[in-house]
Amino acid sequence: MNLKIAVLPGDGIGPEVILQAKKALYAIGEVYNHEFVFEEALMGAIAIDKTGNPLPEQTLNLCLNTDAVLFGAIGDPKYDNNPNAKVRPEQGLLRLRKELGLFANIRPIKPYKALIDASPLKREIIDGADFTIFRELTGGAYFGAKTLNEEGTHASDLCEYSEEEITRIAHLAFKSAQNRRKKLTMVDKANVLETSRLWRKVVQKVSVSYPDVALDFLFVDNAAMQLILNPKQFDVILTENLFGDILSDEASVITGSIGLLASASLGEKNALFEPIHGSYPQAKGKNIANPIASILSAAMLLEHFGLFTEANVIYKAVEKAIEYKVVTVDLKPDSKFGTNEVGEFVSNFI
Amino acid sequence: MNLKIAVLPGDGIGPEVILQAKKALYAIGEVYNHEFVFEEALMGAIAIDKTGNPLPEQTLNLCLNTDAVLFGAIGDPKYDNNPNAKVRPEQGLLRLRKELGLFANIRPIKPYKALIDASPLKREIIDGADFTIFRELTGGAYFGAKTLNEEGTHASDLCEYSEEEITRIAHLAFKSAQNRRKKLTMVDKANVLETSRLWRKVVQKVSVSYPDVALDFLFVDNAAMQLILNPKQFDVILTENLFGDILSDEASVITGSIGLLASASLGEKNALFEPIHGSYPQAKGKNIANPIASILSAAMLLEHFGLFTEANVIYKAVEKAIEYKVVTVDLKPDSKFGTNEVGEFVSNFI
Ligand SMILES: CC(C)[C@H](C(=O)O)[C@@H](O)C(=O)O
Ligand SMILES: CC(C)[C@H](C(=O)O)[C@@H](O)C(=O)O
Numbered sequence: 001m002n003l004k005i006a007v008l009p010g011d012g013i014g015p016e017v018i019l020q021a022k023k024a025l026y027a028i029g030e031v032y033n034h035e036f037v038f039e040e041a042l043m044g045a046i047a048i049d050k051t052g053n054p055l056p057e058q059t060l061n062l063c064l065n066t067d068a069v070l071f072g073a074i075g076d077p078k079y080d081n082n083p084n085a086k087v088r089p090e091q092g093l094l095r096l097r098k099e100l101g102l103f104a105n106i107r108p109i110k111p112y113k114a115l116i117d118a119s120p121l122k123r124e125i126i127d128g129a130d131f132t133i134f135r136e137l138t139g140g141a142y143f144g145a146k147t148l149n150e151e152g153t154h155a156s157d158l159c160e161y162s163e164e165e166i167t168r169i170a171h172l173a174f175k176s177a178q179n180r181r182k183k184l185t186m187v188d189k190a191n192v193l194e195t196s197r198l199w200r201k202v203v204q205k206v207s208v209s210y211p212d213v214a215l216d217f218l219f220v221d222n223a224a225m226q227l228i229l230n231p232k233q234f235d236v237i238l239t240e241n242l243f244g245d246i247l248s249d250e251a252s253v254i255t256g257s258i259g260l261l262a263s264a265s266l267g268e269k270n271a272l273f274e275p276i277h278g279s280y281p282q283a284k285g286k287n288i289a290n291p292i293a294s295i296l297s298a299a300m301l302l303e304h305f306g307l308f309t310e311a312n313v314i315y316k317a318v319e320k321a322i323e324y325k326v327v328t329v330d331l332k333p334d335s336k337f338g339t340n341e342v343g344e345f346v347s348n349f350i
Numbered sequence: 351m352n353l354k355i356a357v358l359p360g361d362g363i364g365p366e367v368i369l370q371a372k373k374a375l376y377a378i379g380e381v382y383n384h385e386f387v388f389e390e391a392l393m394g395a396i397a398i399d400k401t402g403n404p405l406p407e408q409t410l411n412l413c414l415n416t417d418a419v420l421f422g423a424i425g426d427p428k429y430d431n432n433p434n435a436k437v438r439p440e441q442g443l444l445r446l447r448k449e450l451g452l453f454a455n456i457r458p459i460k461p462y463k464a465l466i467d468a469s470p471l472k473r474e475i476i477d478g479a480d481f482t483i484f485r486e487l488t489g490g491a492y493f494g495a496k497t498l499n500e501e502g503t504h505a506s507d508l509c510e511y512s513e514e515e516i517t518r519i520a521h522l523a524f525k526s527a528q529n530r531r532k533k534l535t536m537v538d539k540a541n542v543l544e545t546s547r548l549w550r551k552v553v554q555k556v557s558v559s560y561p562d563v564a565l566d567f568l569f570v571d572n573a574a575m576q577l578i579l580n581p582k583q584f585d586v587i588l589t590e591n592l593f594g595d596i597l598s599d600e601a602s603v604i605t606g607s608i609g610l611l612a613s614a615s616l617g618e619k620n621a622l623f624e625p626i627h628g629s630y631p632q633a634k635g636k637n638i639a640n641p642i643a644s645i646l647s648a649a650m651l652l653e654h655f656g657l658f659t660e661a662n663v664i665y666k667a668v669e670k671a672i673e674y675k676v677v678t679v680d681l682k683p684d685s686k687f688g689t690n691e692v693g694e695f696v697s698n699f700i
Contacts, residue, residue, distance in 0.1 A: 075541065079541075081567065088541065120472055120475045120578055120579055120580075121470050121472070121578070122471070122472060125470045141542070141543060144506070146544035148547075148548065152551070153514075153548075154511070154512045155510070155511055155544040155545045156494070156508055156509060156510040156545060157509045157543045158507075158509075159491065159507045159508075159509065160504070160505070161504070161506075162504045163502075163504070164503075189592070190430060191425065191438065192440060192444070192491070193507045194496035194497065194505040194506065195505045195506060195507050197498075197505065198498065198504075200431070201502070204431075220595075220596055221595045221596050221598075221599035222599060224574065224596045224597070224600035225599045225603055227600075228470055229470055229603055230470075242539070243596075245570075246571050246574045247574070249571035249572060249575045250571075250600065253578040258575065
């Protein structure tokens with residue numbers, strides 16, 4: 001197979017971890033005779049520094065005209081505490097999601113047996129947990145109208161959803177549930193929010209086409225609790241953008257480290273793969289960032305193109321690294337292995 | 351002291367647990383020579399059933415003209431899955447918060463030593479955790495304009511905040527931090543939301559008056575993770591309404607049961623005290639609901655009126671109940687004690 005892949009390393013630890021993902025893909029390409037052509041482009045704070053734009057047109061055009069995007073992370077503290085910054089790295093990511101139409105963000109959560117004890121949660125709580133979060137990614141308060149009055153004393157964010165936006169991701173989530181344990185939990189705040197009531201109504205409507213999937217509903221406050229009390233109850237979780245942002249980061253604690261979690265963002269035509277950990281600027285350039293989330297994002301990319309054998313080889317290699325404790329300090333505080341060493345181990349194993 | 355207390359038992363387990371809180375207050379009144387006059391009123395689903403209104407005017411008037419409100423819980427599943435219900439129990443609670451001007455909801459989180467092992471989190475993670483969440487309670491998406499188009503295919507919720515709304519709760523939170531470990535963590539999503547950027551700006555401004563308090567900021571997704579990874583890092587958490595709803599329920603897992611957590615909701619003139627657990631309809635009438643959260647809400651009420659000795663007696667009594675394992679099944683699956691027995695133990699101890 002020939003694949004053209006846009007690579008956006010971005011900020012912070014993005015470039016270091018994405019390098020390891022590329023190495024894994026190169027190794028797969030050699031062994032299985034695929035040609036992966038990578039083209040790098042600027043995005044995030046680094047793109048602002050170099051071009052004034054967090055998502056330069058050139059980057060966007062590249063992404064629109066490739067088979068897939070491999071994305072690192074964006075964000076820089078110099079923008080976070082400056083409420084007056086006019087341009088922000090995050091705007092680039094949000095615009096990219098919107099322009100590529102990446103409406104579904106998919107985050108699988110499943111602890112590795114060898115890492116069960118790395119979690120702050122007790123073994124009996126998490127052993128056997130295995131679920132996937134479907135987060136809507138191009139709607140809600142992320143993209144609604146924002147206002148700030150002239151005096152800077154009053155602000156607003158609008159959260160909007162349409163039936164169509166809900167329907168398309170609901171179908172993806174139900175289909176995924178059909179291939180799993182046939183349970184879908186919709187998370188919302190329907191006792192307070194109008195958009196949540198629309199979600200509930202539309203998801204109930206879509207559910208009619210999936211009679212083999214059991215559907216239930218949880219309020220987001222309760223869901224935030226249940227994820228920790230009893231994560232094994234979940235199979236597929238479906239939710240809106242902001243709730244999905246919060247719950248999927250929270251759910252990462254089940255696996256022991258956010259440095260292990262990959263995600264796929266899918267649209268009608270485009271697909272983007274990224275680790276969920278963010279730019280982690282404190283670790284930048286120190287060779288301590290965990291590359292596994294990025295490497296697993298590359299595996300999700302392969303799966304997306306039907307290359308299941310190849311993806312499985314990566315999953316196996318990552319399992320081996322974990323089993324042999326070739327992991328970074330987030331998973332083993334006294335580890336002598338860094339980003340590079342873990343990445344090397346994985347691509348050598350392929 | 352003479353106190354007139356409006357009692358709103360509400361729905362589900364509300365009446366059972368509030369009864370135990372009243373018993374504790376009666377006992378305190380006898381021993382310390384206070385006169386607590388209770389007046390009950392309808393609210394929630396039960397009020398809809400009886401009057402068509404989740405917050406009858408009579409109830410509201412009573413609450414406006416008492417020293418404090420002791421509130422149980424509201425909510426009934428028959429409204430949750432009916433997106434077309436025009437009247438909902440929650441509307442009563444939201445209106446009550448608004449009319450009483452209860453802008454600050456305060457939720458202390460601190461695990462009991464004797465219950466450390468009841469938490470899904472490992473002992474070393476939670477032992478020593480002790481923090482308080484200040485949740486803004488009368489603004490944000492809870493109270494902004496809501497729309498649903500005629501075809502029922504498009505919905506919106508508006509999240510709004512003004513400098514004034516943020517300033518008043520920020521002062522309360524900073525003052526609390528001054529009396530504690532002098533650390534305040536503001537939780538927001540300033541990399542995406544305009545309202546969050548306003549929160550950040552205003553809180554920075556208020557912080558100037560509290561130079562002895564260390565201020566830091568966390569994005570809400572990260573906060574949802576940090577609460578579980580390392581809850582000991584927090585002292586006072588300040589956040590907006592919906593984030594506070596999610597994070598405080600999540601934080602309840604630290605203590606092992608949401609049935610242990612009380613809250614105070616304060617305004618300029620009024621104060622309301624309630625367990626955070628909600629109506630838990632499945633347990634209604636079974637004598638299995640944990641009354642401790644309600645009893646502790648009564649203790650917070652006493653503290654609010656400066657009755658610290660009296661409040662401490664309740665705290666001690668609850669500790670004893672926990673130490674002697676006179677607790678409900680949420681804390682000890684094979685417990686033979688019910689709501690009544692736990693309540694009796696506490697009031698007998700006073
Ligand atoms: C960086 C930020 C805008 C982003 C989001 O909130 O979507 C991130 O937290 C994520 O989850 O991908
Ligand atoms: C019942 C519901 C409207 C309420 C809220 O979301 O505020 C509850 O969850 C709470 O936290 O008091």
